Amino acid sequence: MLVRVDTASPVPLGDQVAAAVRGAIADGRAAPGDRLPGARQLAASLGVNVHTVLRGYRKLSEEGLIELRRGRGAVVTAGAGPARADLVARVRSLVADARALGLGDEELLALLRTCQER
Amino acid sequence: MGRRWRGIGLVLAAHGSAAVLALAVFAAVRDRLPDPMATHFSGAGPDGFTAHARWPWVVLGVLLGVGALVGAVLWAGSRRGGLPRATVAAVAGVPGVLGWALAAVPLANTDLADASGARFDPLMLPVMALAGVLSATVAGWLLGPDPEAGPEAAAAEAPLELAAGERAVWSRAAGARSAVWLAAALLVASAALSALSQWLPAAVLSSVAVVAAASTLVRVVVDDRGLSLVWFGLPWFRKRIPLEQIETAGSREVAPFAEFGGWGYRVRPGSRGLVLYAGRALSLRLRTGKEFVVTVEDSRSAAALLNALISRRGTEG
Numbered sequence: 001m002l003v004r005v006d007t008a009s010p011v012p013l014g015d016q017v018a019a020a021v022r023g024a025i026a027d028g029r030a031a032p033g034d035r036l037p038g039a040r041q042l043a044a045s046l047g048v049n050v051h052t053v054l055r056g057y058r059k060l061s062e063e064g065l066i067e068l069r070r071g072r073g074a075v076v077t078a079g080a081g082p083a084r085a086d087l088v089a090r091v092r093s094l095v096a097d098a099r100a101l102g103l104g105d106e107e108l109l110a111l112l113r114t115c116q117e118r
Numbered sequence: 119m120g121r122r123w124r125g126i127g128l129v130l131a132a133h134g135s136a137a138v139l140a141l142a143v144f145a146a147v148r149d150r151l152p153d154p155m156a157t158h159f160s161g162a163g164p165d166g167f168t169a170h171a172r173w174p175w176v177v178l179g180v181l182l183g184v185g186a187l188v189g190a191v192l193w194a195g196s197r198r199g200g201l202p203r204a205t206v207a208a209v210a211g212v213p214g215v216l217g218w219a220l221a222a223v224p225l226a227n228t229d230l231a232d233a234s235g236a237r238f239d240p241l242m243l244p245v246m247a248l249a250g251v252l253s254a255t256v257a258g259w260l261l262g263p264d265p266e267a268g269p270e271a272a273a274a275e276a277p278l279e280l281a282a283g284e285r286a287v288w289s290r291a292a293g294a295r296s297a298v299w300l301a302a303a304l305l306v307a308s309a310a311l312s313a314l315s316q317w318l319p320a321a322v323l324s325s326v327a328v329v330a331a332a333s334t335l336v337r338v339v340v341d342d343r344g345l346s347l348v349w350f351g352l353p354w355f356r357k358r359i360p361l362e363q364i365e366t367a368g369s370r371e372v373a374p375f376a377e378f379g380g381w382g383y384r385v386r387p388g389s390r391g392l393v394l395y396a397g398r399a400l401s402l403r404l405r406t407g408k409e410f411v412v413t414v415e416d417s418r419s420a421a422a423l424l425n426a427l428i429s430r431r432g433t434e435g
Binding site: 001002003004006008029035037041042046 | 280282339
């Protein structure tokens with residue numbers, strides 16, 4: 001799995017780490033059950049703080065793409081196939097688009113709820 | 119082709135000669151043996167007995183059975199590439215040990231009225247080891263040296279595009295996912311054997327299972343320091359190839375058995391590395407002119423990143 005971060009980019013480094021892992025799951029290079037590199041190890045390789053990597057991992061865990069287990073590190077969850085990672089990425093870009101349009105977060109949620117009602 | 123069959127033939131001949139030796143010793147002292155004689159020894163004394171009429175079949179069964187099995191493995195393993203001398207020698211050493219062990223059984227019973235008094239002479243153990251070394255040496259000598267053909271050079275992979283401020287790391291578990299299934303199957307077989315009180319084969323199988331499982335716990339990491347092999351849970355236990363020692367990186371097919379004579383961390387003239395399965399591997403050409411290989415999936419991405427890091431280092435320094 002390739003993780004690249006650009007220190008010149010305005011995107012927070014933790015988000016860049018999360019995006020790289022999400023991308024690897026989406027294109028099948030990281031499959032369910034695969035263990036992610038340890039946060040300390042990844043941080044040392046990228047020259048960033050461990051907490052930055054952990055922030056990225058926690059985000060992925062909240063998205064249901066990885067599981068953080070004490071002592072066992074981060075593992076891609078059984079249900080996290082390419083389709084799911086792709087969906088999460090599209091939801092993220094949806095949120096970004098809404099904010100760019102000046103739509104408040106509550107407005108976006110209300111809009112989503114409207115779409116869910118039939 | 120000829121060399122491959124000669125290697126297999128030598129191994130089969132070693133098993134055949136061992137059987138002839140063990141049977142000849144038995145025939146020579148048969149009149150001086152109790153019937154049945156003691157044929158299995160544990161700490162205190164004999165705990166297994168076999169009638170004279172059955173013993174030749176036991177000898178033939180063990181040696182020809184092992185010989186056929188080993189011959190089949192060699193035949194299957196050497197279809198791609200050749201048969202290294204070290205492999206033939208190592209495999210031909212086994213019937214030397216087995217043959218002497220089976221020859222020692224009637225000797226331990228000679229001139230006894232009652233088989234329960236038989237004792238296995240511990241001095242036989244160094245003799246067995248010596249017979250093994252001798253038969254390995256003879257087989258290796260008869261086969262002749264390995265042909266001079268270095269590993270096929272891996273073409274350098276096109277470097278990944280890296281922006282100036284960009285930092286990148288590639289990381290993946292080495293080995294194949296099938297190793298986990300292999301380990302599980304071996305553990306089941308080992309458990310079945312220990313249920314039958316076959317402790318030695320059970321121990322051998324379970325240790326192979328542990329090695330197979332452990333091999334999947336190696337992580338291959340490529341970053342701007344170079345290549346590292348890190349064992350999961352043992353972060354201080356690592357093998358590192360610094361970036362400045364790497365000339366170029368590529369990806370190539372590896373045949374563990376034919377090229378390296380087996381699986382694991384292997385060292386051969388001109389090439390070394392972690393070889394866990396047959397298939398594509400990351401192949402580094404080092405500044406020393408030697409090769410370092412690691413079998414890992416998606417090795418082309420790892421090679422592309424390494425080449426990008428190498429060229430970036432070149433422009434910076």
